[in-house]
Amino acid sequence: MAERSFAKEVEKLRLGDGEEFAGEGILAITKALLQCGVGYVGGYQGAPISHLMDVLADAQDILGELGVHFEASASEATATAMLAASVHYPIRGAATFKSTVGTNVASDALANLASGGVTGGALIIVGEDYGEGSSIMQERSHAFAMKSQVWLLDPRPNLPSIVQAVEHGFELSEVSNTPVMLQVRIRCCHVHGKFIAKDNKRPSMTVADALENPRRDTGRIVLPPASFLHEKEKVAKRWPAAVDYIRRNRINEFFGPDAGSVGIVMQGGMYNAVIRALQRLGLADAYGETDVPLYVLNAVYPLIDDEFLTFCEGKDSVLVVEEGQPNYMEQAFAAMLHKAGRGTRLVGKEYLPVAGEYTGQVMLDGLGAFLRAEAPQLLSAEIRAPNKMGGGEEIPDLSKVVPGRPPGFCVGCPERPIFAATKLVEQELGKHHIASDIGCHLFSIMPPFELGATTMGYGLGPASASAFNSPEAKRRSISFVGDGGFWHNGLTSSIGNAVFNKNDGVIVVVDNFYSAATGGQDILSSRANNRTKSTQHPITKAIEGMGVKWLRHIDRTYDVGKMQATLKEALTTEEKGPKVIVASSECMLNRQRREKPLVNQAIKDGARVVKPKFGVDEDICTGDHACMRLSGCPSLSVKSLDDPLRDDPVASIDQNCVGCGNCGEVADAAVLCPSFYRADVVHNPSGWDRFLDRMRSAVIGFLQRRRERRRLVFANA
């Protein structure tokens, strides 16, 4: 089950006409889908759209009542291929995933879908993970819309606008027989706001109805000659239909005065940041009433030529606010003006950065520069020529002081010991080429482990090491892949490929029972019972099925010694072909979420419960921190002693320790030091426990008193 329970949110999906929905943007989209009579939804989890998947997974009952089919797809390609259900049948379908990583995976299906076109509305909701906090390569989804000629909506980032975009998306898709992409940026997905709900609609045709009455039309299948007709149809029929719909329904919005010497054209998603900048420049009020003509594109592809040209009439210069690069829109607009022989100056990336997120400051600087240069008369004196921030003291630069804080393994993470073991093996056998994959385990590239040279895509870790397979080399490559990536496409692209090409490398499958990095969703090999999904399919069986001969399964990753020995064997064995190690232990974040309440309840109910925690004897720890160079656990930190005899801070374990065992295992495996101890607290001890404890403390107490009577005992020693 997912990291979070969405029981509360699920109830919001039941809201009816006129009721107010309050919540996250991505959940508003989910509700909008049901209001639009969607017939089926699929997708692949990943920030920022995980919550859409999670809430639908928890909303099976509602979906059942409405006859909506929901699938947690195996990959983004699967989710997009699923939209084939809208090719011949008038069923509305939606797919969702993280972009651009997901769009990359989906593009094969997307291109085929776009070629044949659709009958029922097909909506693809892409969660744009761009800018601050992003975990992926910085690219634009816009390119995919252009190359496959599917329409791209980029609504203003507020709940009513994105809900409306969903409604328009389906209609636009239907009138133009073209799939539509709805792009929502990460902050918009997580924005908390309100909108007035409508009743949910049962799909006019359900997937069940379709199954009962199959249809086919050779003309929609991507194979010559049809495929050649598809291309012509795209430009001759679908495009004009889309342009007409967008114009007629005023999808794009105009704000501010009609006339003006300058204007600003922007992606809908940029609207709020533009308004804030204009507010700070004294050209807009709290509600967005502005003195500058604005042309807001809630549909960024296709562009509407005459809409744009009308906007430019009588304007000396127009600024295009287009986040990311290349600046496709700016180029298109420039071409329109040129072909129409207009004199309006078109600017964009001259004033705004070519690359990178358009944050508040960037927008303020960009718009400020544009207006100072092109329309200074609009600006008040002090803004036109701001006098430098003087008077106040110079604020010291802290960049040398403040340490970076990249994301890392959680407290008690079962992946930590895997990389501790790998580091120890490298200390013994020397450095190796290590290929990493997508997932929490990618944190291995950061201190303290600093293991891993590349990451080439989800499930492609071992694939990205496939070139390193040479009989001349004494050393083998090591590659990692998570259970999420393994099922996403690692099984074929990585394991199958390694078997087929007789790759001699070592592959470690990091199995933590969930697609953990995306929020702990269940996958094929999850151990939990899932009401609506089939789980508990062992990774090891799949690997054997692919024909791997050398396979080891470690069912407790915290056993650093065993992990180390197995890895060493894999790197040194005479056996040919891929050496695969499956290292399994449950994601601690999810495990704690599951067990903590149960354990606390059990203690309350008087059941015998043993709770482990680790500690450090501060007078035995010498403050070398070797343990932390093999851990990086948030709960294992440094602490100063108030003892002038001791210079360096010693290790200390805080109350967040979950007693995973890594500290002790590492201290042992790396022969570090005897400062660590494990303290097991037995709650509600049995009679036998108590008896034994009394006996033991009697003897121990006697021995201690005996010795302490014979020596000097110092206060607080």
Place this chain on the structure above:
Amino acid sequence: MLDVVSTRDVPARGDGGVIKIAILAVGGQGGGVLSDWIVDVAERNGYLAQSTSVAGVAQRTGATIYYIEMCRDKGRQPVFALSPSQGDVDVLIAAELMEAGRAIMRGFVTPEKTTLIASSHRIAAVSEKIEPGDGRASSAKIRETAEIASKRFIAFDMEKIAVKNGSVVSSSLFGALAGSGVLPFPRETYEATISASGRGVKASLAAFGGGYDGARGHGVEITNPVVPGGPDDQAAAHSPVSSATAADATEPVEKDGPDVEGPRRLVAGWQELTARIEEMPEPVRDMALRGLRKVVDYQDMRYGEEYLDRLDRALLLDSEERGHALSIAAAKHLANALCYDDMIRVADLKTRSTRGARVRREVGVKGDAILQTTEYFHPRVEEFCGAMPAAIGSYIENRPKLSAFIDRRINKGRRIRTDSFTGFAMLWMIGGMRRWRRGLLRHRVEQAHLDRWCDLGLATVPQDYALAVEILNTRRLIKGYSDTHVRAQSKFDRVLSALPMLKGRSDAADWLRRLREAALKDEKGDMLDGALKTVATLGD
């Protein structure tokens, strides 16, 4: 502050008095909960509010940011921004001190506008923890800067308050926000928000109260005590649990001798020794007393005498105007050198009654719960030989085959239950080997090493006093067990190997100090090797 916000006039142009709040936290600190609470309390007070965050992988223990905008509901939806802008944040809440620093660095804190509310506790970043020395960033620097950078700076250990009340820092931060009065909302509405949230309400409200009082300047110390001699921010840098137990850690030791208990004969002996310290110059006494105590506690009274005899050698060469730096360094490092970490010491420390008590306190054993303690040992032939009578020990060490044979038998991880008869008894007996320690191989080795180092230091005094002090200070490098200890030894030797190149230079002491600091930067001593290369080029 309250009135500033509420009486802010709403101009025709501008954001119309939108209040902007940014929260910087470390993933897992509950920044999401806090921002939901703030939205809720705003709406309770007839405000429109919007919150955003960048969820996802960044939340896994990394630095995360949440952003909230709010303004009075005038019946029309304003346009809220989705991310904070430099110089345009009214309230900056930092759930950890370095995150406050990050906020300042990113320009979210400005003297004209920003009230900075920060928990002064530290969560050390990985980069700070993995240095063999003390790699922690300076909290004092952040505090100084925050005073300059913010309109108002409210900082105290809110983590401590949260832990004390069995809650999490988001509750005490929420309290501090309420207490600061920066938002025009009454206290009850904040508490109503917490009560409505449902889970752990009682603890949350308690922590909230603590934070509230803290922000109003009572109930908590606003600045952390600075420990003399150490890094500026020792006390501030405690990890949560230690900050909870900070009281014990920072208990000051009375200068006029710690109170001791024991057989009359020993106490009398102890008083003789402390009498010798009374004879010493004032500046040396504190360190000498601590050292003496450590040494006697480690071995016995005679060991204490040896310590003082060695210290006297330094005192003879020392001088008033140098502030007795030599003797103080000697007092410190002689004690550490004499109390080398061997199996006997470890066993002794782990079997003391005081230790058991400390574990119970740190783990927090309550009621009738029972504590079971497991120790992790991994003896190797080296430790075995070290614990043998010198003759036998070296006999084995000189026979590779034999020692390899023994190593195969003993070299493995051993988990010992010190709450069980056998486990405790075993360690108790090893601890009892104390009385024979002087005859053991390890002691011979350590003594020899100590003599070489100490003689070298003292012999250098006539030519270069400062250098002599640094030679003694080099002892700081020796720490750790097994391989770590070996690595430490080699760093120690590599640093001192620079002496021939440095002798006679006016800045020799400086260079030796720099070498020592370089040695503490990384595990293998790469920085040190670099520094040594530089030293090598000094001559020509």
